[in-house]
């Protein structure tokens with residue numbers, strides 16, 4: 001797994017693979033918010049540099065690489081566009097396991113496979129609304145009006161993910 | 176810690192993850208998530224949705240030298256970023272917003288104090304300290320207001336809010352929160368519109384106090 005090789009061995013080849021996979025997708029996301037080509041690549045570079053520097057915080061028992069990179073990307077893009085640091089939650093004070101529990105990592109992978117399938121089953125209209133919400137194109141009015149997101153069929157998947165994460169976090173607190 | 180019963184509504188968590196929340200509200204959400212495992216798990220579940228969407232994005236061509244540029248930067252010195260930790264009732268993101276210096280209280284009368292952390296066109300966020308047993312000045316809202324209890328508790332027409340609880344108030348809520356007897360009730364309050372206190376300070380003075 002590339003991300004663990006980056007985290008544990010500072011493996012540059014593995015990092016190059018991560019870059020090849022994520023940088024073109026990240027650029028697509030950043031371009032959505034109206035950044036020009038040059039600025040978009042600058043932001044993608046910042047995101048990937050953050051991935052390299054904060055690799056120690058990656059925990060495969062809790063998240064897929066894509067989820068972790070998604071949040072870094074959103075944070076970096078806001079930092080650059082608003083020229084201020086986004087408030088982020090307190091880190092949980094623990095070290096990720098050097099040897100992740102394989103069954104938990106598999107559970108995370110299976111869950112995200114099912115989540116992607118559920119996303120794939122959305123109608124194009126639903127899909128568009130969801131992408132807008134998660135890629136930062138919601139208006140302030142959308143946020144204020146309590147109309148709820150049309151999460152539809154992915155709602156149950158989010159709920160299952162939440163169940164598992166709740167369990168994981170409780171485990172961390174009890175250790 | 177006592178049980179948290181009032182959490183971050185889903186749409187606000189998604190907006191926070193996506194980065195669409197104004198800075199003032201983001202601070203309140205980050206502070207609540209710091210205190211609440213339930214919402215931390217929910218936030219991570221939404222990040223998983225974001226990650227799945229990211230995987231499905233089209234591939235956009237990169238400039239030829241971009242990867243080489245980045246690889247060459249991996250050994251650059253990492254800029255020193257201060258790391259803030261929880262300090263008493265203040266979770267790390269609140270300490271970060273105060274740059275580690277602690278609240279600078281100004282008196283509002285009746286033992287009520289405030290410390291403005293930031294205020295601009297998109298909204299404001301401040302700390303409020305209300306002595307136990309005391310009413311928070313009567314006010315109505317011109318927008319969305321998030322109030323997170325950091326210490327003590329208050330109650331109003333909509334319920335009781337203890338440490339970690341988040342109250343979400345919309346335009347139409349006119350409420351009279353009263354701090355519970357006991358230690359000062361300290362809240363982190365963010366709004367996207369100026370608050371209009373009706374009893375305590377004449378409206379003309381409001382620009383002066385920025386409340």
Ligand SMILES: [Zn+2]
Pocket residue numbers: 179181182183207211212213214215
């Ligand atoms: Zn919560």
